Amino acid sequence: xxxxxxxxxxxxxxxxxxxxxxxxxxxxxxxxxxxxxxxxxxxxxxxxxxxxxxxxxxxxxxxxxxxxxxxxxxxxxxxxxxxxxxxxxxxxxxxxxxxxxxxxxxxxxxxxxxxxxxxxxxxxxxxxxxxxxxxxxxxxxx
Amino acid sequence: xxxxxxxxxxxxxxxxxxxxxxxxxxxxxxxxxxxxxxxxxxxxxxxxxxxxxxxxxxxxxxxxxxxxxxxxxxxxxxxxxxxxxxxxxxxxxxxxxxxxxxxxxxxxxxxxxxxxxxxxxxxxxxxxxxxxxxxxxxxxxxxxxxxxxxxxxxxxxxxxxxxxxxxxxxxxxxxxxxxxxxxxxxxxxxxxxxxxxxxxxxxxxxxxxxxxxxxxxxxxxxxxxxxxxxxxxxxxxxxxxxxxxxxxxxxxxxxxxxxxxxxxxxxxxxxxxxxxxxxxxxxxxxxxxxxxxxxxxxxxxxxxxxxxxxx
Numbered sequence: 001x002x003x004x005x006x007x008x009x010x011x012x013x014x015x016x017x018x019x020x021x022x023x024x025x026x027x028x029x030x031x032x033x034x035x036x037x038x039x040x041x042x043x044x045x046x047x048x049x050x051x052x053x054x055x056x057x058x059x060x061x062x063x064x065x066x067x068x069x070x071x072x073x074x075x076x077x078x079x080x081x082x083x084x085x086x087x088x089x090x091x092x093x094x095x096x097x098x099x100x101x102x103x104x105x106x107x108x109x110x111x112x113x114x115x116x117x118x119x120x121x122x123x124x125x126x127x128x129x130x131x132x133x134x135x136x137x138x139x140x141x142x
Numbered sequence: 143x144x145x146x147x148x149x150x151x152x153x154x155x156x157x158x159x160x161x162x163x164x165x166x167x168x169x170x171x172x173x174x175x176x177x178x179x180x181x182x183x184x185x186x187x188x189x190x191x192x193x194x195x196x197x198x199x200x201x202x203x204x205x206x207x208x209x210x211x212x213x214x215x216x217x218x219x220x221x222x223x224x225x226x227x228x229x230x231x232x233x234x235x236x237x238x239x240x241x242x243x244x245x246x247x248x249x250x251x252x253x254x255x256x257x258x259x260x261x262x263x264x265x266x267x268x269x270x271x272x273x274x275x276x277x278x279x280x281x282x283x284x285x286x287x288x289x290x291x292x293x294x295x296x297x298x299x300x301x302x303x304x305x306x307x308x309x310x311x312x313x314x315x316x317x318x319x320x321x322x323x324x325x326x327x328x329x330x331x332x333x334x335x336x337x338x339x340x341x342x343x344x345x346x347x348x349x350x351x352x353x354x355x356x357x358x359x360x361x362x363x364x365x366x367x368x369x370x371x372x373x374x375x376x377x378x379x380x381x382x383x384x385x386x387x388x389x390x391x392x393x394x395x396x397x398x399x400x401x402x403x404x405x406x407x408x409x410x411x412x413x414x415x416x417x418x419x420x421x422x423x424x425x426x427x428x429x430x431x432x433x434x435x436x437x438x439x440x441x442x443x444x445x446x447x448x449x450x451x452x453x
Contacts, residue, residue, distance in 0.1 A: 048407075053403055054402075057449075077419075081413070083420075083424065087428065088431070089406075089413075095434060097452040134452045136447075136449060
């Protein structure tokens with residue numbers, strides 16, 4: 001059987017919603033693609049664009065940010081800031097040769113374990129279509 | 143014996159050389175205090191003069207410009223060996239600078255664009271038994287510290303006279319700054335901005351505008367007027383010269399010491415002030431930002447986390 005390409009996804013998940021949803025998916029024993037490395041952050045608004053770039057620079061095939069639905073942010077407007085940064089960063093990544101499907105922002109509440117499964121499975125499928133990324137060249141001298 | 147000093151330029155526009163001359167009378171004091179042993183733009187020394195010197199015999203070499211050809215690559219390695227201190231002078235040497243935007247393309251793409259349907263330079267030319275070789279043109283432009291070890295950085299496009307003067311004073315002083323230091327204040331430009339007081343507590347922008355689209359008010363915060371001013375994330379030290387000229391900061395002094403990727407940080411600061419909570423109003427605001435890489439990585443693409451466009 002030919003080996004299936006396993007894309008690596010770094011997921012920054014909000015402590016108050018998407019991380020709990022991923023937890024729920026686990027306790028509900030939902031089966032989904034094992035390609036996600038979850039990083040818990042206090043808010044999607046905490047995700048510095050540098051985190052996303054670093055993930056790509058270190059070889060992630062995709063980056064997922066999970067936050068609370070609009071209006072539901074634990075800190076009032078962190079997810080709106082995340083959305084603004086996401087929209088601008090997506091445009092910048094495009095210019096850098098990183099396709100839209102590699103970078104995704106999703107609103108997933110603590111009750112939506114099923115949605116975690118759908119989003120991750122869908123993202124893995126799209127990343128398989130895109131194939132592995134060209135690695136980032138490191139410096140000549142440290 | 144006076145300490146030996148050298149200057150070299152790589153992929154640059156010559157503005158950094160101007161910045162040295164812009165020291166005016168103070169330049170004479172510098173020249174009196176040192177012996178200049180190599181400075182291609184101004185003095186007639188040859189590469190073999192440098193090669194003939196013992197290793198480490200030059201006190202300090204100031205290198206401006208990014209590294210994009212094999213000749214520059216060889217020269218900076220030679221100068222590194224001969225110098226006790228290497229200073230990346232100006233933002234092109236520090237972070238890659240404007241020439242670094244070529245990292246959105248590669249050698250083939252650039253040659254196709256520049257020499258379209260014309261004569262493309264050949265690396266090796268033979269004529270009457272003589273051969274003339276051109277340096278290799280790399281696919282990727284690098285900041286200086288990606289090629290050699292760099293001791294200090296003098297930021298700016300070009301470094302302003304006060305920064306150059308302070309840097310020279312620091313290097314000639316009894317106690318050298320810590321290795322790797324950027325010789326400029328480690329705080330954001332907004333701190334030095336003459337319009338600081340006019341920056342609103344809650345800054346929100348409905349629509350970004352490009353400089354040619356508006357006549358900016360001369361007193362109030364440029365970011366609050368919808369111009370992409372990079373002061374919030376850019377290192378201070380230039381005395382806000384562009385702002386005094388009613389132009390927004392484009393980030394030529396690079397980041398402060400806490401930031402790894404300058405463009406990402408400016409992008410973050412810029413996106414945060416957008417007055418909109420849904421895709422369509424955010425997209426509307428971003429109409430004035432047609433070129434995020436050219437705006438946020440204007441001077442720093444080679445030293446960014448990704449470094450170049452990935453194919």
